[in-house]
Amino acid sequence: MIPLSYYLVLSGILFACGVLGFLIKRNIITIFMSIELMLNGVNLSFVAFAAHWHALSGQVFVFFVMVVAAAEAAVGLAIIIAVYRTRETLNVDQVNLLKL
Amino acid sequence: MTPQTLSPLLCTIPLLPLAGAAINGFLGRRSSKQAVTAVALVFCGAAFCMALFVAANFSSASAPYSYSLAHWLRSGTFSVDFDFYLDQLSLVMLLVVTGVGFLIHIYSVGYMWEDESFYRFMSYLNLFMFFMLTLVLAKNYLVMFIGWEGVGLASYLLIGFWFTKDSAAAAGKKAFIVNRIGDFGFLIALFLMIQNFNSLDFTTVFAAVQTHSVETAGAGLLTAIGLLLMVGAAGKSAQIPLYVWLPDAMEGPTPVSALIHAATMVTAGVYMVARSHMIFERAPMALMVVAIIGTLTALFAATIGIAQTDIKKVLAYSTVSQLGYMFMACGVGAFSAGVFHLMTHAFFKGLLFLAAGSVIHGVGGEQDMRKMGGLRVYMPWTFLTMTVATFAIAGFPPLAGFFSKDEILWEAYSSPYGSWVYWLLGVTTAFITSFYMFRLWFLTFFGDYRGAAAAHDETHGAASAHPTHDKDDHGHGHGEPHESPWVMLGPLIILAILSFVGGWVGIGGRFEHFLAPVFQSGATAELAHETAGETAGSGTETLLMLISVGAAILGLFLAWSLYFRRPQLPARIAASLGGLYQTVVHKYYVDEIYAALFVKPLIDGSTTILWHGVDQGVIDAAVNESAHAAREVSDSARHMQSGNLRSYAGWVAAGGAVVIAYMVWMGVR
Numbered sequence: 001m002i003p004l005s006y007y008l009v010l011s012g013i014l015f016a017c018g019v020l021g022f023l024i025k026r027n028i029i030t031i032f033m034s035i036e037l038m039l040n041g042v043n044l045s046f047v048a049f050a051a052h053w054h055a056l057s058g059q060v061f062v063f064f065v066m067v068v069a070a071a072e073a074a075v076g077l078a079i080i081i082a083v084y085r086t087r088e089t090l091n092v093d094q095v096n097l098l099k100l
Numbered sequence: 101m102t103p104q105t106l107s108p109l110l111c112t113i114p115l116l117p118l119a120g121a122a123i124n125g126f127l128g129r130r131s132s133k134q135a136v137t138a139v140a141l142v143f144c145g146a147a148f149c150m151a152l153f154v155a156a157n158f159s160s161a162s163a164p165y166s167y168s169l170a171h172w173l174r175s176g177t178f179s180v181d182f183d184f185y186l187d188q189l190s191l192v193m194l195l196v197v198t199g200v201g202f203l204i205h206i207y208s209v210g211y212m213w214e215d216e217s218f219y220r221f222m223s224y225l226n227l228f229m230f231f232m233l234t235l236v237l238a239k240n241y242l243v244m245f246i247g248w249e250g251v252g253l254a255s256y257l258l259i260g261f262w263f264t265k266d267s268a269a270a271a272g273k274k275a276f277i278v279n280r281i282g283d284f285g286f287l288i289a290l291f292l293m294i295q296n297f298n299s300l301d302f303t304t305v306f307a308a309v310q311t312h313s314v315e316t317a318g319a320g321l322l323t324a325i326g327l328l329l330m331v332g333a334a335g336k337s338a339q340i341p342l343y344v345w346l347p348d349a350m351e352g353p354t355p356v357s358a359l360i361h362a363a364t365m366v367t368a369g370v371y372m373v374a375r376s377h378m379i380f381e382r383a384p385m386a387l388m389v390v391a392i393i394g395t396l397t398a399l400f401a402a403t404i405g406i407a408q409t410d411i412k413k414v415l416a417y418s419t420v421s422q423l424g425y426m427f428m429a430c431g432v433g434a435f436s437a438g439v440f441h442l443m444t445h446a447f448f449k450g451l452l453f454l455a456a457g458s459v460i461h462g463v464g465g466e467q468d469m470r471k472m473g474g475l476r477v478y479m480p481w482t483f484l485t486m487t488v489a490t491f492a493i494a495g496f497p498p499l500a501g502f503f504s505k506d507e508i509l510w511e512a513y514s515s516p517y518g519s520w521v522y523w524l525l526g527v528t529t530a531f532i533t534s535f536y537m538f539r540l541w542f543l544t545f546f547g548d549y550r551g552a553a554a555a556h557d558e559t560h561g562a563a564s565a566h567p568t569h570d571k572d573d574h575g576h577g578h579g580e581p582h583e584s585p586w587v588m589l590g591p592l593i594i595l596a597i598l599s600f601v602g603g604w605v606g607i608g609g610r611f612e613h614f615l616a617p618v619f620q621s622g623a624t625a626e627l628a629h630e631t632a633g634e635t636a637g638s639g640t641e642t643l644l645m646l647i648s649v650g651a652a653i654l655g656l657f658l659a660w661s662l663y664f665r666r667p668q669l670p671a672r673i674a675a676s677l678g679g680l681y682q683t684v685v686h687k688y689y690v691d692e693i694y695a696a697l698f699v700k701p702l703i704d705g706s707t708t709i710l711w712h713g714v715d716q717g718v719i720d721a722a723v724n725e726s727a728h729a730a731r732e733v734s735d736s737a738r739h740m741q742s743g744n745l746r747s748y749a750g751w752v753a754a755g756g757a758v759v760i761a762y763m764v765w766m767g768v769r
Contacts, residue, residue: 022749092745
C-alpha cells in the first residue's frame with residue numbers, strides 16, 4: 001500500500017505547479033489551466049485523506065469541487081472568448097482597462 | 101395673612117418679568133411698539149403690585165417667609181433647591197427693585213421710543229428685573245449666584261445695547277470681564293462653604309457660622325470666606341480695585357445707567373455683604389477690609405468726579421463713591437445704615453440719572469456739560485426734580501440723603517469697629533460730593549445756554565460725524581432744548597418725592613429697628629452700644645451732624661462761587677494746578693495702569709505663548725504632523741496596490757506560504 005505521505009507530496013507538488021503557473025504565465029488559458037491544476041491538487045489530498053480515514057465525506061467533497069470547477073470552466077471560457085473578441089489578445093498584461 | 105398663603109407669591113414675583121421678557125423677546129419684533137410697551141409695563145407693574153401686596157401683608161412676627169419651588173441638586177447629603185426667602189432685608193430690596201424698576205420702565209418707554217430695537221430694550225429690562233429679583237429673594241447662595249450672574253448678563257446686554265458702536269461693545273465686554281474677576285472670588289467663597297458647612301442655604305450656613313468663635317486672633321476660615329465674598333462684592337458694586345467698569349458702562353442708554361448702574365444691580369454687592377453679616381461679624385479683619393475699601397473708594401471716586409465734563413461720567417463716579425459709603429457702613433458693622441443708604445441712594449441716584457437722561461434727550465444727545473447751561477428755563481420740571489436730587493445727594497436736611505449719610509458717618513465714628521479716620525474721610529467725601537454735584541447743577545441749569553450756536557452748526561452740518569453727538573441721539577434734529585414728554589417726567593416727579601421724603605423712615609432709628617431681626621446676632625452688641633451712645637453721645641452726634649451739613653453747604657458755596665459767580669475761574673485754577681489737574685482728568689491713569697499691568701501682558705502672553713507657542717506649536721503641529729505622517733506611510737504603502745492582478749496573486753501566495761510555514765513550524769515544535 002502506498003503511504004499517505006506520497007499522495008500528499010504529489011498533491012503539494014501539483015498545487016505548487018498551479019500557483020507557479022498562475023503567477024508566471026501570461027496567457028489567460030494557461031492561467032485558467034493552472035487554477036484547475038490547483039483545484040485538482042487539493043482534490044487529490046481530499047481523496048487520499050478519505051481513503052486513509054475511511055471517511056466518505058472527503059470523496060463527496062471532491063464531487064462538489066468538480067461541479068464547481070466545471071461551472072467555473074463554463075463561465076471562465078465564455079469570458080475568455082468575450083475578451084478575445086474585443087481585445088484580440090489573451091495576454092493578461094494587456095487586459096488592463098480598469099487599471100488607473 | 102398666614103405664611104402659607106403669602107409664601108407661594110415669592111416665586112411668582114421674579115417669574116412675572118421673566119414672562120414679559122420672553123414674550124417681548126420672542127414676539128416683540130413683529131408686534132407694535134404699543135403692544136411691547138403694554139407687555140413690558142404690565143408684567144413689571146404686576147411684580148411691583150405683588151411686592152406691595154406682600155409688603156402690606158408682611159408681619160415681622162411670622163417673618164422670615166420661605167418657599168421651596170423645586171429640587172435642584174442632590175448629591176449625597178449635600179443639596180441645593182430653588183428656595184425663595186423673604187425677611188425684612190429682602191423686603192426692602194424687593195420694594196426698591198420693583199418700585200424704582202417700574203418707574204424706570206415707564207421712563208424708558210418715552211426715552212427709547214424712537215429706537216428701532218425698542219422691543220429688545222424692553223425685553224432686556226424685564227430680563228434684568230427677573231434676575232435681580234431672583235438675587236434678592238434667594239434663600240441660598242447658589243440661587244443668589246444665578247441672579248448675580250444673570251444681572252451681569254443683563255448689564256452686559258444693555259451696556260452694549262447699541263452694539264454697532266465700538267465703544268459700547270467694548271464697554272460691555274469690560275464690564276463683563278471685570279465682573280468675572282469678582283465672581284471668581286464669590287465662587288471660591290461658595291466652595292469653601294460647601295466644603296466646611298456642607299450647605300449653601302442661608303439658614304444652615306449662618307447656624308453653622310454661629311458655632312464658630314469670633315476670629316480676633318488671626319485670619320481663619322470665616323475671614324477667608326468674608327474676604328472672598330468682598331472680592332465678589334467689589335466686582336459687582338464697583339469698588340477699588342474693580343470699579344473701572346462702571347464709568348465705561350455709561351455707554352449704555354441712560355435708563356440702563358439709572359436702573360442697573362445706579363439704583364439696583366450695583367447695590368447687589370452691598371446686599372450680599374449685609375446678607376452675609378453673620379460671617380463678617382465673626383471676621384473682624386474682613387470687616388475692616390470692607391470698611392477700608394469702602395472709605396477709600398468713596399474718597400477716590402469723588403475726587404475723579406470733580407474733573408469730569410461728561411454729565412453721566414460725573415454721576416457714574418458719584419455712584420462709585422456712594423457705594424463706597426455703603427461699604428463703609430457695612431465695614432463698621434452698621435449694616436442697616438448701609439442698606440438705608442442703599443435705599444435712599446436708589447431714589448436720588450436713579451432720579452439724577454433719569455433727569456440727566458431728560459437733559460440729554462432735551463439737548464439732542466449732548467452729554468458734555470460745557471455745552472449745556474441755562475437749561476432751567478427750557479426744562480423747568482427736569483430742573484426742579486434734579487434740584488431735589490442734588491440737594492438730597494449732597495446731604496441737605498430734610499432730604500433723603502441727609503438721614504442715611506448722617507447715619508453712616510455717625511456709625512463710622514461711634515461704632516465699635518469705627519474710627520474717627522473713617523469719619524474724617526467720609527466728611528471730606530461728603531464735601532467733595534456736594535461740590536461736584538452742585539458743579540454739575542450750575543453748569544447744566546444756570547448761566548447761558550452754551551450749546552445753541554454749536555448745536556446749530558452741528559445739527560445742520562455734520563450731525564452724525566460729531567463724536568459726542570450721536571451718543572443718545574434719537575435722530576430728531578435739535579435747534580433749541582425742549583422739555584421731555586410726560587411719560588418721562590412722571591417717574592422723575594415720583595422719584596423726586598421719594599428722594600425728598602424717603603429718608604424720613606429713618607428718623608428715630610425706625611428703619612434700623614425694622615431691620616433689627618435680620619441683623620439680630622450683632623444687634624446685641626450694637627444695641628448695648630447704642631443705648632450708651634445715645635445718652636452719652638447725643639451731643640457728639642449733633643456736632644458731627646452739624647459738621648457734615650456744614651461740609652455740604654461749603655461744597656455748595658464753593659461750586660456757586662466757582663461756576664456761577666465767576667465761571668472763568670475754574671479754568672485758571674485748573675491751569676495753575678497743571679499736572680495734578682491732568683492726573684484727575686485722566687482718572688489717575690488707572691485704566692492706563694491696568695492696561696499696562698494686566699491687559700497688555702495678558703494679550704502679549706496669550707499671543708506669543710498660548711497662540712503661537714501652544715496652539716500653533718503644539719496642538720496644531722501635532723494634528724498636522726500626524727496627518728503628514730499618515731500620508732507618508734500611505735504613500736509608500738500605496739505602491740503595493742499596482743492594479744496588476746498577478747502581483748496581487750503573488751502577495752496572496754506569499755502570505756499563504758508564510759502562514760503554512762508558520763503552522764508547519766508550530767506543528768514540528
